[in-house]
Amino acid sequence: MPSAVVSSQGAVSVLRFGRAAAMGTVAVLILIAGVWASWGTAHHVMLTKGRESGTIEVTGCGADTCSGPYTPISAGSQPRASVVIEKNVAVRKGQTYTVVVKPGSDDVVRSGPAGVLYAWVPLGGALLLASVVVAGGLRRTRAAWVMAGSGIALLTAAFVTI
Template identity: 70%
Template sequence: MPSAVSSSRGSSAALRLGRFAVMGTVAVLILIAGVRASWGTAHYVMLTKGREQGAVTVESCGEQTCTGAYTPVSPGSQPRAEVVLENNAAVAKGRTYTVVMKPSGTEAVRSGPAGILYAWVPLGGALMLASVVVAGGLLRTRPAWVMGLSGVALVTAAFLVV
């Protein structure tokens, strides 16, 4: 007949295992969401082979987007009178930005180091959020510090470069 002590040890181990599984799943889901949110833009910027590359001189900006003339740099790319660029804090009217065109032909994404870092900002946020889950739910402080500081470094680098 099992004693109360061995029964309590078994349930305690089961609870620890359950917490580890749930918190591990939450942390992984947060990171997957960060990668997925980043990859939507990052693949245009990082995998530029065969894509149209050029520069956009911003002529006007609305709340969500800026527009301007596209000047091609890559062979086979055609100039366009107006392309759309996402309006963020780093886009200013009258400035010229290097871009990669999306396959639709009217949308452009910033390229170069600034574009790459800006595209991965959602992953930086996910790393910071997941670090809290790893530290609090999994009780793994060293990996949590590495994840959190990596996220802070990514977001800070993007802020400084953009």
């Protein structure tokens, strides 16, 4: 009889480890996807040394993008008759925004605190999603609350700043 009890305890331990490994992997993959999605824009905004920076006055908007003339601020930057910025809730016709030019193109992204926070919005969403996996799959409620709080703080800061 003792061997049957030991055997079932071993099986439970293996299943717990398997669940923890699977849910941990899912949580890490969600966070990596959030960083990956954010970094495409964030590196232009955060690593500005040697990049052209200036302002755009939005003069027209299409379905997905807005455009307008670019006025340089940084040394070596050239004025452009028209640059393109992604159309989102924070870009309005007639407004002027500080931007960074993506190298080798006429595409720009917002700079400054608003641009940095907006670039990291996908990570905020990933933190919220991963917190559910950590709470439910890993049974780590404190860590999940910290992750959810961080995601909410990031999303709220981006909303308020933009």
